[in-house]
Amino acid sequence: MKLTFYTNPRSRGAIVRWMLEEVGAPYDTVVLDYGPPMKTPEHRALNPMGKVPVLVAGDQVVTEAAAICAFLADAFPAAGLAPPPARRGAYYRWLFFGAGPVEAAVTNQSLGVEVPEDRRGMVGYGSFDTMLATLEKAVSVAPYLAGDAFSAADVYTGSQIGWGLQFGTLPPTPALTAYWDRVKDRPARRRAAEIDGILTEG
Structure with a gap:
């Protein structure tokens, strides 16, 4: 599953970065500045809020840092980041x-x-x-x-x-x-x- 991570280092994306590093799967990073770069039609198509973090996982789009953490824990069970x-x-x-x-x-x-x-x-x-x-x-x-x-x-x-x-x-x-x-x-x-x-x- 190809992972693309949209973030800004001064955002809640730092949480998702930590989670991605815990999972250990390869991922691509797209860094967006605050303001217009997060408000483009292309980014709003991923997150209508015009914010980061956003994770694109294959054909799925996940926003909200807690949701992304839960998604990654389930998507990569070998990492052991969720109980049974x-x-x-x-x-x-x-x-x-x-x-x-x-x-x-x-x-x-x-x-x-x-x-x-x-x-x-x-x-x-x-x-x-x-x-x-x-x-x-x-x-x-x-x-x-x-x-x-x-x-x-x-x-x-x-x-x-x-x-x-x-x-x-x-x-x-x-x-x-x-x-x-x-x-x-x-x-x-x-x-x-x-x-x-x-x-x-x-």
Whole structure:
């Protein structure tokens, strides 16, 4: 299956780059600048949002970083990045917790959006503090989010934690810091960061 990866090194494409390096399959990269290059008819035909990342896998187009991570884990089972189907409860739970409550809560907090207490039932994360406590517990009950084995959930939600700690949008609590220390030095993540670092400098 031919893989073509559309990205910008200063985007959520960094998550997908890490996942691609974990999978170990060859892929082509198309780097797009922000602005007009992402808004062309050709790119909007792949992603009507006019954004990256986008993965073209054979005749399939996948957008949204969490979806791409889940797709690649299934497409390349030999990489061992997803538990057996009958054991995917925690895997799906924390993969999509990262894509939903974590991202929404961190974004709103960064933008200064505070949900009134009597309206918290309307938002998926409830409150930032509720999301944070839930995330801390998730990374504390086992070495990895899906249990004893590293998975695509750690690539996606782990990236959210790493960025949060780097940019100060998540507090450096002992639980989050210890979890990030367990995953940050994986060879695939280091390769991905080096590639995107080179692209950033270029």
